[in-house]
Amino acid sequence: MDLGLSEIQKMLQESSRDYLLENCTMDYIRAMESDQIGISDEIWKNMADMGWLGLMIPEIYGGSGFNFDDMSILLEEMGKVALSGPFFSTSVIGAQTLLLSGDESQKKEFLPKIASGNLKFSLAFNEKTGSFEESEVSTTTSIKNDEGWTLNGEKYFVNDAVGADYFIVASASENNEGISLFLVPSKSDGIEIEKMEAIGGDKISKVNFQEIKLLDSQLLGKEGEAWKTLSKVFNYGAIGKTSEMSGAAQRVMDMTLNYIKDRKQFDRPIGSFQAVQHHAADMAILTKVSTQFSRKAAWEISNKDNSNINIHRAKSYVSKAFHDVCQISHQLHGAIGYTWDYDLQVFTRKMQHQKLAYGDTDFHQKKISNLLNLK
Amino acid sequence: MKYKFNKEDELFRQELRSWIRNEIPGDFNTWQGIDEAGEDFEYSLEIRRKLAKKGWLTMAWPKEYGGQGASYMKQVIFNEEMSYHRMPGRDGFGAKMLGPTLMVHGSEEQQKTFLPPIANGEVQWCQGYSEPDSGSDLASLKLKVVDKGDHWLVNGTKVWTSMAHKASGIFFLGRTDTDAPKHKGISFFLANIKDSNIEVKPIINMAGRHHFNQVIFENVKLPKDALIGELNKGWYIAATLLDFERSGVEYPATARRNFEELVEFVKNKKNSLGIPLINDPYINKTLVDLDLEIEAAKLVAYEVAYLQSQGEVPSIEGSVAKILGTQLAQKVAKIGTDFSGLFGQISDSSAPFDGKYLNPQLDVTAYTIFAGTTEIQKNIIATRGLGLPREDKLKTRSK
Numbered sequence: 001m002d003l004g005l006s007e008i009q010k011m012l013q014e015s016s017r018d019y020l021l022e023n024c025t026m027d028y029i030r031a032m033e034s035d036q037i038g039i040s041d042e043i044w045k046n047m048a049d050m051g052w053l054g055l056m057i058p059e060i061y062g063g064s065g066f067n068f069d070d071m072s073i074l075l076e077e078m079g080k081v082a083l084s085g086p087f088f089s090t091s092v093i094g095a096q097t098l099l100l101s102g103d104e105s106q107k108k109e110f111l112p113k114i115a116s117g118n119l120k121f122s123l124a125f126n127e128k129t130g131s132f133e134e135s136e137v138s139t140t141t142s143i144k145n146d147e148g149w150t151l152n153g154e155k156y157f158v159n160d161a162v163g164a165d166y167f168i169v170a171s172a173s174e175n176n177e178g179i180s181l182f183l184v185p186s187k188s189d190g191i192e193i194e195k196m197e198a199i200g201g202d203k204i205s206k207v208n209f210q211e212i213k214l215l216d217s218q219l220l221g222k223e224g225e226a227w228k229t230l231s232k233v234f235n236y237g238a239i240g241k242t243s244e245m246s247g248a249a250q251r252v253m254d255m256t257l258n259y260i261k262d263r264k265q266f267d268r269p270i271g272s273f274q275a276v277q278h279h280a281a282d283m284a285i286l287t288k289v290s291t292q293f294s295r296k297a298a299w300e301i302s303n304k305d306n307s308n309i310n311i312h313r314a315k316s317y318v319s320k321a322f323h324d325v326c327q328i329s330h331q332l333h334g335a336i337g338y339t340w341d342y343d344l345q346v347f348t349r350k351m352q353h354q355k356l357a358y359g360d361t362d363f364h365q366k367k368i369s370n371l372l373n374l375k
Numbered sequence: 376m377k378y379k380f381n382k383e384d385e386l387f388r389q390e391l392r393s394w395i396r397n398e399i400p401g402d403f404n405t406w407q408g409i410d411e412a413g414e415d416f417e418y419s420l421e422i423r424r425k426l427a428k429k430g431w432l433t434m435a436w437p438k439e440y441g442g443q444g445a446s447y448m449k450q451v452i453f454n455e456e457m458s459y460h461r462m463p464g465r466d467g468f469g470a471k472m473l474g475p476t477l478m479v480h481g482s483e484e485q486q487k488t489f490l491p492p493i494a495n496g497e498v499q500w501c502q503g504y505s506e507p508d509s510g511s512d513l514a515s516l517k518l519k520v521v522d523k524g525d526h527w528l529v530n531g532t533k534v535w536t537s538m539a540h541k542a543s544g545i546f547f548l549g550r551t552d553t554d555a556p557k558h559k560g561i562s563f564f565l566a567n568i569k570d571s572n573i574e575v576k577p578i579i580n581m582a583g584r585h586h587f588n589q590v591i592f593e594n595v596k597l598p599k600d601a602l603i604g605e606l607n608k609g610w611y612i613a614a615t616l617l618d619f620e621r622s623g624v625e626y627p628a629t630a631r632r633n634f635e636e637l638v639e640f641v642k643n644k645k646n647s648l649g650i651p652l653i654n655d656p657y658i659n660k661t662l663v664d665l666d667l668e669i670e671a672a673k674l675v676a677y678e679v680a681y682l683q684s685q686g687e688v689p690s691i692e693g694s695v696a697k698i699l700g701t702q703l704a705q706k707v708a709k710i711g712t713d714f715s716g717l718f719g720q721i722s723d724s725s726a727p728f729d730g731k732y733l734n735p736q737l738d739v740t741a742y743t744i745f746a747g748t749t750e751i752q753k754n755i756i757a758t759r760g761l762g763l764p765r766e767d768k769l770k771t772r773s774k
Contacts, residue, residue, distance in 0.1 A: 001384075001448050002377040003681040009376065069376050257761055272764040274750075277757035284756050285695050292674035296378040303379075310670075317667050365663045372666060374638060374659055 003295075008066075009073045016077040019050065024081040026343045033201025037163030038085035044117055053091045054115025057099070062112030068236060072243040072298035076291075079247030082346050084202050084353070086120050089160035092240045093233060094121025097168050101181060101221030101229040110166075110183075122164035122186075124155040124207050125230065132234050132359045134227040137179045140209065142171040149219070151182060151212040159357075161186075161193050161205040169209060170226055178224030182214050200350035232306045237358035239301060239311055242294035242318040245354050249287040249325045252347050256283065256329045259336075276332060283328050286321040293317050309371040316364035319355035326351050380448060388452045394429070395460045398422065407729075408461030412586045415463065416541050420496065422464030427496035433470050440478055440486070441494050447684040451624050451677065458628035468500040468538065469493040473546050473565075480563070480604030480612050489544075489565070501568065503533035503547030503590055504613070511751050513548075514557045514610060518592065520549035520564065527564070527602070529595040535745070539575045539588040542568050548609050555607060563609035564601045572596075582737035622683070622693065624676035626700025630669045633707045638662060640727055641714055652714065661710055668706060672699040691760035694752035701742035701749065708736035 005013060023043060032038050047053050056071050057063020071092065078087070095114050098107060098121075113119040127136055140153025151171055161167070167184045184191070190210040198204040221229055257280065260271035270276050297314035326348045330337045337344045355361070369375070380388070399406050409415035426432040435450050436442020445453075457465055465471075474493050477486050492498045509516040518531025533547060545568045552560030568575065568590070576589040604612045641652035641662070652658050675696045682689040711732030712719035718726040743749045757763045 001380055001677065001681055001684075003678055004685070005376060257763070261763065268769055269764055271757075272766050272769055274754065274757075274766060277761075277763050277766075278750070278753045280761055280763060281753035281756040284691065284761060285698065288678075288692070288695055289671045289674060289699070292678060293671070295376060296674065299376050299378045303377075313667055313670050316663075317671065365660065365667075368663045368666060369659050372638070372663070374653055374662055 003292075005073065009070055012066075012070060013073050013077060015050070016052070016074050017080070019046070020077055020081045020083065024078075024083050026082075026346065029082050029346060032085060036203075038160065038201075038203045039087070039163075044086075047087065048115065048117030051115075052087070053117050054095070054111070055091060057095055057111050057115050061107055062115040063095075064115075067302040068239070069295070069298045069302040072239065072295060075240050075243035076247030076250075076294075079244030079354075080251040082248065082251075082350050084200065084350060086122075086160040086163050086203075088237075088240060089122050089164070090114055090120045093123050093159075093237055094166075094168065096236050097121075097123060097181065097220070097229060097233050100232055101226065106183070106217075106220065119165045120160065120163050121166050121168060122158055122160045123168045123170075123233070124158045124161070124209075125170045126155060126157040127153070128156055130157055132363060134179060134230075137170045137172050140169065140171045141174065142180055142182060142214070143174050147213065148216050149182070149214040151184065151209050151214055153209050155207045155209070157196070158205045158207045160203045161207050162195075162203055167191075167207065167209075168220060170230065173224050179226045179230075180223045181220040181226040181229065183218045183220055184209070184212060184214065188212055198353060200346075200353045202350070202353045204353075234358045235301060235306050235311045238315040238364070239294065239297045241354045241357050242290070242314045243298060245318050245322040245351070246287065246290040246294045248347050248351070248354070249283075249290055249322050252325055252329045252344065253280075253283050253287050255344055256280065256332050260332055263334075270332075279328050279332055283325050286325050290318045290321045290325075309368060312359075312364040312367040312371065315359055316361040316368065319361045319364075322351055323355055380452065384446075384448055384452055387449055388456060391431070391453065391456050392460075395456060395462050398425070399460065399462070403460070406461060409463050410584070411463045412538055412541065413584060416499075419463035420499070422462070423466055423496035425496075426464050427494060432464075432466060432496050433474065433494045435471070436474060436494070437478070440474075440490055447622075447680040451622065451680040454622070455624050455628040458625040459632045461629070461632065464496075466493065466496065466499075468502055468542075468546075469498060472502065473500050476546075476563075476612060477603065482600070485565075485600065485603065498544060499538055499542040500544045500546060501536050501538045501542035501590075503536055503539075503545045505533065505535045507532060507534050511748055514561065516548055516550060516561065518547070518549045519553075520551050520562060520597075522551070523596075526599065527597040529564075529566070529592040529597060531592050533590040533592075535578070535587045536575075536590045537587045539568060539590050540577060540585065544568055545573075545590065546603070548613055551609075552607050558610045560607055561609040561613075562606050563603045563612045564597060565603060566592075566595065566597055566601060570595055580738070581740065582735075584738070622676055622679045622689075623696035623700040624673065624680070626696075626703055627669045627673035627676060630665075630672070630703050630707045633711065634662070634665055634669060636728065637665075637707075637711060637714060644714075644727070658714065661713075665706060665710060668699070668703050672696065672703050675699055691756050694747070694755045694760070697747065698743075698749050698752050701739075704739045704742050705736075708732055708739045712736050 051064040054063030055066045056068060059065040098110055127139055129136055142149045142151045164186050167186055169182045169184050170179050172179055190212050192208040194206040196204045196206055260276055261269050263270050293314040297311045300308060300310050329344055333344060336342050396403055411419040423432060430443055431453060434443040434445035438444045470493055474490060477489055504513055506516050506518060521528045529549060544565060546565050548561050549564055550560055551562040572593050572595040574591040577585050578587050578589055579585055641658055644652045646652060675692060679689045679692045679696050682692060715727045758765045
């Protein structure tokens with residue numbers, strides 16, 4: 001048992017913390033909320049240069065060859081500065097989908113371009129129901145014909161669609177046996193992107209795919225067998241989000257502690273009142289447990305297997321805990337935390353995406369129930 | 376980062392587990408554990424001596440004191456398995472608290488006298504800290520110890536003293552300087568509890584059990600070497616020892632075993648329409664929530680042990696583990712009775728689990744109170760951990 005960080009993880013933690021604090025200031029984060037893509041070219045380029053974009057891509061495909069538990073440390077730091085945007089869609093979800101299901105030529109073609117910052121990816125999975133089960137994919141279809149395939153359907157809750165160079169689209173096959181993944185260039189004719197207004201400024205869209213002609217070479221993995229890949233990708237997604245949230249919880253707690261040490265009422269810092277202190281202690285408990293759940297799940301994904309109960313425990317616990325942390329923080333900040341100008345609310349709004357993405361508490365609790373055989 | 380016990384530790388877990396399963400009278404699946412402070416005390420001493428022979432009772436002790444110098448992780452496994460299996464015999468007061476205190480603060484003579492009986496599992500100690508007027512504010516304690524030249528003279532009352540009715544010795548805190556600031560006039564002593572001037576009066580708890588006592592010292596004469604460590608340093612000596620008490624893996628381990636039983640129960644028990652309770656979505660969700668809380672408490676307990684293994688003092692983590700673990704115990708007991716329907720009020724054998732969740736529901740009321748209440752733990756987290764100003768250290772406002 002070693003709950004500390006490895007030397008490499010410590011270096012990654014420190015260097016990313018320094019970089020993000022300096023470059024992803026709250027002003028920048030707020031500005032990116034109204035940006036179409038959600039990241040500046042300069043920071044994207046820096047992320048490529050620092051090896052972050054290809055962090056989990058093996059070196060033979062031009063990446064840095066790190067593991068997911070290393071990635072989780074980076075994501076904690078990103079969570080601390082409330083950084084959202086195409087990094088997650090491209091370098092966690094996109095890269096993992098390609099790694100898990102791409103053939104050698106697809107991996108050779110696309111992965112180095114992810115690592116170098118030349119391509120952005122967006123997974124188009126969800127439909128109107130918004131669930132993370134295989135059955136979600138039902139109205140989007142890919143029909144086989146002589147030249148290849150024809151793709152039709154409307155996707156909802158597509159992350160980072162606007163800036164993406166490629167969509168990875170999940171579709172049901174004609175006979176409805178399983179789902180398939182296709183690589184679709186975002187500039188293809190017949191693609192229409194419509195923005196969905198997300199409360200946290202996350203880039204979420206409806207994407208309509210109409211009569212898209214696809215070649216066999218655009219099929220990712222085997223026809224009808226995409227769920228095996230996607231269920232794993234969603235576990236990366238879920239724990240990626242718990243990493244962000246546990247980092248964010250740490251930051252929200254720090255903001256709160258600073259505030260209650262500083263703010264005086266009745267001639268003393270409000271942090272000296274036990275009623276306030278006990279709220280703060282509750283925050284510390286939630287934050288500590290969140291970090292442990294999250295890191296344990298990240299470690300298990302990297303070193304054990306990608307589908308186990310601790311992933312579901314982590315996402316269900318942390319989603320709820322981080323919500324509670326934000327709530328407590330607002331309570332302790334009083335009126336100031338309720339203003340647009342104060343930074344706390346940025347975390348609270350982004351939390352709404354983080355806790356829902358890749359399965360909310362309820363979704364993952366049902367998985368736990370199944371895995372514990374509670375039936 | 377490595378969220379896994381190493382091979383050697385896992386082998387130890389297997390060895391211990393098969394030993395325990397062999398020792399348990401009857402079938403593990405129906406084994407409910409025993410009342411160590413009551414009629415089964417002798418049996419628990421018997422197991423304690425067996426643990427001593429195995430070297431497990433004092434595995435945490437350094438080798439020079441006959442221990443194994445076992446790693447914190449190995450200790451966690453030991454406590455986890457013992458708790459999960461509801462196994463009696465561990466020695467919280469002697470092996471875990473007094474022993475290590477003597478190693479740090481005791482004289483060679485004191486160590487020679489008191490350590491071997493603890494190590495051999497031959498004695499029961501008890502802890503005299505709380506007093507009628509000193510609970511959470513322990514440092515205000517008044518039990519008076521006066522230096523009479525060739526002996527100490529002790530007068531006063533200790534209360535909530537667990538196991539005093541079974542113990543042969545008591546380690547306690549007494550006031551040795553009434554003029555000094557309250558933390559600085561306290562010393563740490565040992566006494567033979569069978570002394571004719573010490574009276575042990577039972578206190579029956581709300582579950583109807585005799586676990587704790589009032590201990591009255593009336594003109595008790597103690598030899599000079601009853602003092603442990605330096606005079607007036609008792610508060611700090613006791614504080615070292617409190618750190619041993621707070622790793623808390625016992626709570627989630629116990630809860631996990633109870634959880635498994637609860638699951639078996641709701642799988643087999645049907646409602647009036649003939650549907651198994653487990654298919655009730657509310658019950659299903661209640662169990663999943665419980666699973667999460669068990670894991671949360673376990674993760675923090677492991678973190679405590681990990682920090683200890685790194686030579687750090689886990690003060691906040693210890694408090695977090697205590698808060699989560701004790702709240703968990705209360706939750707398990709409540710769920711156990713809730714699932715029993717109207718039988719949730721029946722404590723005889725007609726009730727599910729022979730009504731065993733009922734008495735524990737009363738027992739666990741004490742958990743969030745003893746060894747530092749939840750509120751005190753939160754104060755510790757807030758002030759020591761988060762650096763918030765202590766209320767009692769604020770300058771009084773001018774009026």
